[in-house]
C-alpha cells in the first residue's frame with residue numbers, strides 16, 4: 448500500500464483512483480497530493496487502484512471491461528481531440544458517437560456495469576463516471592465530441608446521477624480543476640486560454656435509478672456507508688435501535704389498545720414532529736397520550752421536561768426530569784426523541800419515527816378518530832419512492848447542510864436540497880398531494896416538517912438560503928393546504944421550533960423575524976428558561 452499518492456483529479460484515471468482512495472476508512476488512506484500532470488501511465492494507476500480498492504476488481508472479466516471503457520471511450524475522446532485531418536476527424540466522430548449510444552443502451556439493462564446492487568459496483572463504473580462527467584465541461588467543446596451532451600444520453604445521465612450520490616464520487620469531482628486543467632493545457636485547441644463558465648452537468652436532479660433496479664426496502668434511514676460519508680465531511684444521523692411494532696393483533700407483544708401507549712416528543716425536532724402529526728391527523732389523541740418535551744436540551748442530560756414553558760408538559764407516567772431516564776428504564780444507552788412508550792410493560796416500543804408513523808396508521812383501525820389512510824395500498828410504491836427522496840435530500844438533507852463538516856459537504860447538501868425542491872415544485876404542477884392521491888398521505892406528512900421550517904428556520908440556521916418556500920408558488924400552496932388539514936396545525940409549533948434550533952447557535956439569540964416571535968426567552972427568568980431548580 449503506498450503511503451502517499453500523487454494524482455491528477457482533472458484526469459479521468461486520476462479521478463477514478465481518487466474515488467477508490469475516498470472509499471477507504473479515513474485513518475487508512477494514503478496521503479493525497481494533487482498534481483496537474485495528466486496521467487499517461489494508465490497501467491500504473493490501475494495497479495494502484497487495485498491495491499486501494501481490491502473489492503472493486505472482482506475478476507478477469509472485469510479487467511477486460513476496464514480495458515473496454517478505456518479504449519472505446521476515454522482513449523477515443525482524447526484521440527479525437529488530437530486529430531488534425533478533417534476526414535479522419537469525421538470518421539472518428541461518427542464512431543465515438545455510435546459508441547456512446549451503444550453504452551447508453553447497455554446501461555438501460557442494469558444499474559451498474561456488472562449488476563444492480565451497490566455490491567456490484569466496480570472500478571469500470573468509476574472510470575465510466577469520470578469519462579461521462581467530462582463530456583459537458585470539456586469533451587463537447589474542446590475535443591469537438593459534439594454529438595451529445597450528457598442530458599442527451601438518458602441512461603448514462605441517470606447512471607452518472609446515481610453514482611454522484613456516492614460520497615467517494617461527489618467528493619472527488621472538482622469542476623474547476625477539471626475545466627482549468629484541460630483548457631489551460633491545450634495551446635493549439637484553446638490559444639486564448641479562456642475557460643468556459645458553463646458546462647457543469649446537472650447531476651443533482653433525482654434519477655430514481657436505484658429504485659428502478661433494486662428491491663425497495665423503504666429503509667431510508669439506513670446509510671450503508673456511514674464511515675465513508677463521515678470521511679467526506681458529511682453529517683450522518685445515528686440509527687435508532689429500538690424497533691418494536693404495535694399491531695392490531697390482540698395476541699401480539701404490543702397490541703393496539705386505547706390508553707396503553709404514550710408518545711414523548713418535542714415540537715422542534717422534525718422526527719418528533721412527524722410522529723405528532725400522524726397522531727393528530729389520524730385523530731389518535733385520545734388513544735395515544737403524549738408529552739411535549741422541552742425544546743431546549745440540557746447541556747449534559749439532553750432532552751428534558753419543563754412544564755413551566757407554555758406548550759410543554761411533564762412526564763405523567765414517571766415524573767421524569769430527562770428523557771434519558773426513560774432510556775435507562777428500558778436498558779438502552781440511546782437518548783433521542785421521539786420515544787413511544789408502553790405503559791403496560793413499562794418500556795420503549797420504538798424510537799424510530801418513520802415506523803411510529805406507519806404503525807399509527809396501520810395498527811389502531813377503528814380506534815382512530817378520523818377516517819384517514821396515510822399509506823393506501825395502490826400508492827405504496829410511489830409513497831416509498833418519495834419518502835426515500837425526501838428523507839435523503841430534504842428532511843435529513845437539511846441537516847447535512849446545517850451540520851456539514853466541510854465546505855464541500857455543505858455545498859453538496861445545499862445543491863441536492865434545492866434540486867429536490869425544484870423537482871417537487873414541478874411535480875406539484877400535476878398533483879395536489881405528493882403521491883398523486885386525492886388526500887394527503889405519509890409522503891406529504893413526511894415532507895411537511897422540513898418545508899414548514901424552511902423559511903423561518905433552515906433558510907438562516909442551516910444556510911439553505913438559495914430560495915424561500917415563498918419563492919415556490921406550488922410548494923407554498925401545498926404548505927397552505929397542509930396547514931388546513933385537521934390535526935396539522937394543532938401538532939405544530941413554530942415558536943418551539945425556532946427556539947430549539949437557534950438556541951443551539953453560539954449566542955443563543957433567536958432571530959425576531961421573518962415572522963414575529965411569540966415565545967421569547969426575554970419573557971422568562973433564567974431559572975425557568977434554563978430549567979434549573
Ligand SMILES: N[C@@H](CCC(=O)N[C@@H](CS)C(=O)NCC(=O)O)C(=O)O
Pocket residue numbers: 668684685686687715716717718719744749750782783784785798799800801
Ligand atoms: N431516526 C430517528 C432520529 C431521531 C433524531 O435524530 N432525533 C434527534 C433530535 S431532532 C435526537 O434526539 N438526537 C439526540 C440528542 O439530541 O441527544 C427518528 O426519526 O425517530
